[in-house]
Amino acid sequence: MSDAMPPFSDKAAQETLLRRMGTDLAEARARLARFEFEAMLRDLRGPDPFGAPARFGARPGHRAGGGPAAARRHETASAPPPLQVPLGSIAWSSDATRLAVLGVHCPDLPDVVLAAALTTVLGQHHRRPFARLVFVCDSFRPVVFLGRYGFATHVLGGESVADAGPWLARRFAISQIRALENAALLWTATG
Amino acid sequence: MTRESAAGTMIGLIAAPGDHAAELAGEVETVCGRELVLVHRPEAQTTATLDSWLVASQAELLRHAPALLADGRPVRVILRRAMAAEPETGWRRGLMLAHALTEQAAPGQIRFFALSRSARRDIGRIIGINPELFEPRFGAPPAEAMLRIEPEQGVLRTPKDTYLRAGALNWAKLRRLGRLPASRRRGMAPDDEDIRSFGWDTTADLPARPAAAPRLVMVVPNGIGLGHVTRLLAIADAIRAEAPDADIAFWSFSRAAELIAAAGYDVILRQTAAHIGADPVAWRAWESAEFGAFLRRFRPDAVLNDAGQIDAFLHGALRQPGNGGVALVWIRRAMWQEGADAGPLDDAQFCDLILEPGDLSFATDRGPTVADNAVFKGFSQFLRTPPVMLEAGNATLPRREARKQLGLPWRRPVCLVSLGGDAFTGREIATGQITEAARQAGIQLYWVRSPLAGLPSSGADGIAFHRLYPLGRYLAGFDGIVTAAGYNSFHEAMLRSTSPVLLCPTLNQRLDDQVARAAHAADQGWAEILHPEAPQDHVAVLARFMAAVRLRAPVAGRPALRPGAPDMAGTILQLIRDRQP
Numbered sequence: 001m002s003d004a005m006p007p008f009s010d011k012a013a014q015e016t017l018l019r020r021m022g023t024d025l026a027e028a029r030a031r032l033a034r035f036e037f038e039a040m041l042r043d044l045r046g047p048d049p050f051g052a053p054a055r056f057g058a059r060p061g062h063r064a065g066g067g068p069a070a071a072r073r074h075e076t077a078s079a080p081p082p083l084q085v086p087l088g089s090i091a092w093s094s095d096a097t098r099l100a101v102l103g104v105h106c107p108d109l110p111d112v113v114l115a116a117a118l119t120t121v122l123g124q125h126h127r128r129p130f131a132r133l134v135f136v137c138d139s140f141r142p143v144v145f146l147g148r149y150g151f152a153t154h155v156l157g158g159e160s161v162a163d164a165g166p167w168l169a170r171r172f173a174i175s176q177i178r179a180l181e182n183a184a185l186l187w188t189a190t191g
Numbered sequence: 192m193t194r195e196s197a198a199g200t201m202i203g204l205i206a207a208p209g210d211h212a213a214e215l216a217g218e219v220e221t222v223c224g225r226e227l228v229l230v231h232r233p234e235a236q237t238t239a240t241l242d243s244w245l246v247a248s249q250a251e252l253l254r255h256a257p258a259l260l261a262d263g264r265p266v267r268v269i270l271r272r273a274m275a276a277e278p279e280t281g282w283r284r285g286l287m288l289a290h291a292l293t294e295q296a297a298p299g300q301i302r303f304f305a306l307s308r309s310a311r312r313d314i315g316r317i318i319g320i321n322p323e324l325f326e327p328r329f330g331a332p333p334a335e336a337m338l339r340i341e342p343e344q345g346v347l348r349t350p351k352d353t354y355l356r357a358g359a360l361n362w363a364k365l366r367r368l369g370r371l372p373a374s375r376r377r378g379m380a381p382d383d384e385d386i387r388s389f390g391w392d393t394t395a396d397l398p399a400r401p402a403a404a405p406r407l408v409m410v411v412p413n414g415i416g417l418g419h420v421t422r423l424l425a426i427a428d429a430i431r432a433e434a435p436d437a438d439i440a441f442w443s444f445s446r447a448a449e450l451i452a453a454a455g456y457d458v459i460l461r462q463t464a465a466h467i468g469a470d471p472v473a474w475r476a477w478e479s480a481e482f483g484a485f486l487r488r489f490r491p492d493a494v495l496n497d498a499g500q501i502d503a504f505l506h507g508a509l510r511q512p513g514n515g516g517v518a519l520v521w522i523r524r525a526m527w528q529e530g531a532d533a534g535p536l537d538d539a540q541f542c543d544l545i546l547e548p549g550d551l552s553f554a555t556d557r558g559p560t561v562a563d564n565a566v567f568k569g570f571s572q573f574l575r576t577p578p579v580m581l582e583a584g585n586a587t588l589p590r591r592e593a594r595k596q597l598g599l600p601w602r603r604p605v606c607l608v609s610l611g612g613d614a615f616t617g618r619e620i621a622t623g624q625i626t627e628a629a630r631q632a633g634i635q636l637y638w639v640r641s642p643l644a645g646l647p648s649s650g651a652d653g654i655a656f657h658r659l660y661p662l663g664r665y666l667a668g669f670d671g672i673v674t675a676a677g678y679n680s681f682h683e684a685m686l687r688s689t690s691p692v693l694l695c696p697t698l699n700q701r702l703d704d705q706v707a708r709a710a711h712a713a714d715q716g717w718a719e720i721l722h723p724e725a726p727q728d729h730v731a732v733l734a735r736f737m738a739a740v741r742l743r744a745p746v747a748g749r750p751a752l753r754p755g756a757p758d759m760a761g762t763i764l765q766l767i768r769d770r771q772p
Contacts, residue, residue: 043645051642052658054453055596056584060432080476083469140449143460147446148645152467155448155460171477 029092037090037126040149044115050141082173085132089150090122093129102131103168103177105161105186108138117180118142122149134172135180136161161186203230203238204512205255206247211362212269212306212382213247215390216325217512218363220245223327227487227513229480234258243267249289252301256292266301270322272310272381283317290318306385313381329366329390338369347371355540355569359506363515366390367770368570404436405767408489410496410505411451413444413463415702416611416641417660419497420447421581421679422522422548424454426495428583429760440489442482447643450660454584459485475504483508486517492767493543497522500535501542509541518543518766521571522759524678526550526703527558536560540569544766546759548579550678551685551750552711558704574762576755578682585661587687593668597637597657604670605635606740609662611675611697621695621721621729625673626654628733632741637669663687671740673721676705676712685717686752689745692718693736717749 043049087096104121106114125133134152137143143153152172156164161177165187168174177187202225206213217227230238233255243265246252252259252268259266270289273282293301303322305311315321339348345357349369365371371387407430409423420443427439440457441448448460464474486494486508494517496505501521509517521542536559539545550556563573588596599605608625629636640656659665663683666672669690674680676696684692694712696705706722713720719736721729 039645048658051449052660054450054660055664056454056661057586057588057664059428059455059584080473080480083467083473083477086468140452140458140460143448144446144643147466148643150468152462153460 026092026094033090033092033126036149037122040090040122041119043145043148044119048111049115050111050145079170083171085134085152085172086150087129087132088122088125090126091129096129096132099129100131101134101172101174103134103136103161103165103172103174103187104180105177106135106137106142106180108141111141114142118145121180134168134174136164136168136177165189200225201228201240201242202226203228203233203241203244204247205230205233205244205251206512207251209358209510210247212271212386212389213512214362214510214515215329215366215386216245216247216269218361218515219325219327219329221487221490221513221516229483229511229513233262238262245269249285252289252292253285260292260296260300263297263300265299266296267304268301269304269306269325270310270314270318271306272313272385274382275380277380277382286314286317290320307388309388310381310385325389336369338371340372349570353568353570355567358510359540359567359569361510361512361515362386362390363512364509364517404438405430405434405493405764406438406489406491407440407763408486408491408494409439409441409443409456410494410498411441411443411445411447412496412498412502413446413466415643415699416677416679417445417447417450417643418524418677418679420445420451421661422524422579423495423497424451424456425579425581425583425754425756426522426759426763427456428454428581429754429756430763432583432757433760434764440491442485445643450642475502475507478502478504479507479511483511483514487511487513491517492770493518493520493763495520495522495763497524499523499527501538506538506541516770518770520544520546520763520766522546522548523560524548524550524703525553525558525560525575526556526678526708527560528702528704529557529707531558533559533564536563536565537567539565539571540567542569542571544762545571545573546762547573547575548678548755548759549575549577549752550708551578551682551752552708555707555711556704557707574758576758576762577752578686579755579759580679580682580686581661581663582754582756585663587667588664590667593665597659597665597668599637599668600635603635604633604741604743605637605668606671606673606737607637607639607662607666607669608673609639609675609680610673610695611641611677611680622654624729624733628730628737631734632737634671634737634740666690670743671736673736676709678703681705681708681712685712685749689747689749691736691739691744691746693721693732694718695721696723698723715748717746 085101087093093099109117124130134154135142135146137153137155140155143155146153154164154168165177169189175189176185178185202220204213204217204227220227228241234257241264244259244267246266246268248269248271268289270286273279304325305314305322306325308324311321311324336350341348347355347357370391409427411419411423423441430437430439440459441451442459442461443451444461444463448458451458461478464471482504494509496519508514509519519542521538523545525547547560594601606629626636638654638656639659639662642658642660666683666688671691672684672688673693673695674684676694681694694709696709698706709718709720712718719732721732
């Protein structure tokens with residue numbers, strides 16, 4: 001009688017290998033999310049997490065306050081099916097597509113306040129991803145930062161959350177928009 | 192933001208994608224001041240703001256008849272003669288069914304039109320009444336240049352022996368550029384005859400577009416750095432310098448939208464499929480639909496796209512009905528990598544104008560734009576200008592003022608280090624070597640990183656980074672410059688500074704040929720190069736460079752060129768003027 005392990009069938013060996021690869025991949029993704037989360041925290045604690053403002057000199061004919069075009073009501077009457085919304089690189093879930101899509105309203109706050117609020121919300125998101133997030137921003141200020149960590153953004157530029165809600169629902173299948181600072185419900189698709 | 196519509200008339204257009212008759216009819220509606228909204232499923236979409244419907248064929252009418260009849264708003268239907276491969280019996284039945292709908296509709300709700308007198312007569316024989324002629328008709332065709340149809344299906348040949356695919360352009364634009372033969376060719380479907388008759392063989396009474404201030408849309412791709420943003424800002428500034436009333440909006444896939452807004456322009460921030468991990472097909476459908484709708488409302492004279500190719504969403508949006516009056520200008524930087532895919536050069540067929548911002552290292556360009564062997568160039572014109580750099584708000588500050596604003600010491604030599612959009616990716620060795628060489632030479636370093644880049648993950652311990660845009664205005668404050676060799680950084684360093692420059696080209700197949708650009712500058716004696724791969728004693732190069740910085744010896748012989756953006760602006764505005772009646 002040999003002490004050798006009983007022979008596996010080819011199929012069983014393949015299944016074992018695939019399971020192990022799946023486990024390894026999940027662990028690698030979780031580690032990568034942890035790495036990204038730590039990088040994000042370093043960024044948020046840095047001197048200018050949202051970037052230094054542009055330092056243009058005098059510009060002839062400069063029109064202050066350029067923002068999203070007023071004619072941004074460009075949505076078509078023929079909206080294609082909703083787009084995917086990413087989970088963000090700081091979090092990992094075995095099936096992110098099952099998570100609801102949530103709008104998070106990002107008001108135009110001082111950088112320090114905004115960084116603190118994002119640290120709280122994204123910390124929760126990293127530890128236990130609760131939704132796929134679309135950041136609905138009053139200004140362009142946080143866009144580069146949020147994009148760097150793989151989050152979808154939309155800039156209101158003067159439009160109200162209530163006005164943007166239906167379009168965001170069509171584009172991203174957002175069900176609710178909540179406030180960044182206190183999670184208050186600002187808009188819901190069901191009215 | 193939108194040009195005036197006639198009495199606020201908003202038309203819901205229902206047409207099959209790629210229907211050239213709808214492209215031509217859409218132009219008629221737009222020139223008459225009506226605002227078009229494309230509708231694919233009236234039964235499932237919000238259409239409350241529409242005043243009436245225009246349906247481009249009997250097939251579309253039958254497909255959506257229940258919704259249109261229940262809606263109750265007026266419906267104009269263009270009845271068509273048989274299309275290619277459409278059986279005679281099916282065509283007749285379709286016309287009869289369409290006509291029968293008038294009995295179910297409110298009196299006068301549905302009106303029938305035809306594209307040509309022949310269509311009017313033939314269709315009238317079948318349904319018992321002559322449809323009205325779709326009016327107003329186009330005026331005399333502005334272009335007499337006869338196009339030829341090549342034996343290979345769907346390819347057109349221009350009088351200049353260039354080619355384009357028949358579906359490359361909105362036919363409302365095509366009719367301005369060339370003339371399709373209208374005489375009946377063997378095998379041509381009656382509907383094709385009617386479309387040509389409608390587009391090219393009519394005379395009289397389409398009202399002219401009112402002259403207005405130039406209106407443009409800048410499409411900014413998502414680049415690794417800020418090259419696309421900076422070039423388009425420079426061109427937009429030059430356009431405003433020549434036409435102060437110009438209305439310019441940015442459709443930006445670059446997240447540097449805050450910088451564009453700070454420059455005083457309206458920005459619509461978009462996201463690429465890669466940004467949100469979206470299915471590219473679904474993303475393109477969204478982008479084409481929304482960009483097309485934006486163009487119909489904003490009604491620009493031209494769209495400028497600074498990119499390596501014309502994405503399908505963009506030329507798809509321009510082909511949509513109502514957008515045939517929009518010119519497309521491709522800002523196409525040269526210095527592609529040697530052996531790069533030349534396929535995107537065929538995107539010239541979608542363009543009216545291709546503008547190449549000149550490159551000081553053009554002599555070493557081995558990329559496909561040099562030979563430009565594109566098969567499909569269509570009607571596009573080409574112009575190369577001097578290098579394009581941001582000028583407005585970026586004028587060089589005097590040395591003392593630059594140092595004061597940046598908080599730099601008055602006397603100690605300071606060297607700028609700017610390693611590009613993907614700074615520090617694989618550059619840890621260079622970072623350490625630069626730091627050590629500067630320390631040994633007693634030179635202070637001022638590190639900047641792209642406003643788009645995050646903090647480097649390693650290899651940059653103890654380095655304080657600055658994010659500074661625009662950078663060019665501060666260059667006189669530095670005694671030396673270590674920089675990547677992207678288009679903008681390179682040209683600003685060569686044309687706006689006399690200090691020693693060390694070029695650290697980035698090797699990235701997605702980028703331009705930075706190595707060739709830097710090597711040319713080194714050959715000319717304009718700069719030193721820290722080659723990323725060639726065997727080279729980096730320590731010796733850095734020591735030599737830092738010694739030159741310490742000496743503050745100006746570098747002679749760098750070229751002096753006038754800026755290229757005004758040339759581009761003048762050409763674009765002339766294109767717009769030429770297209771006005």
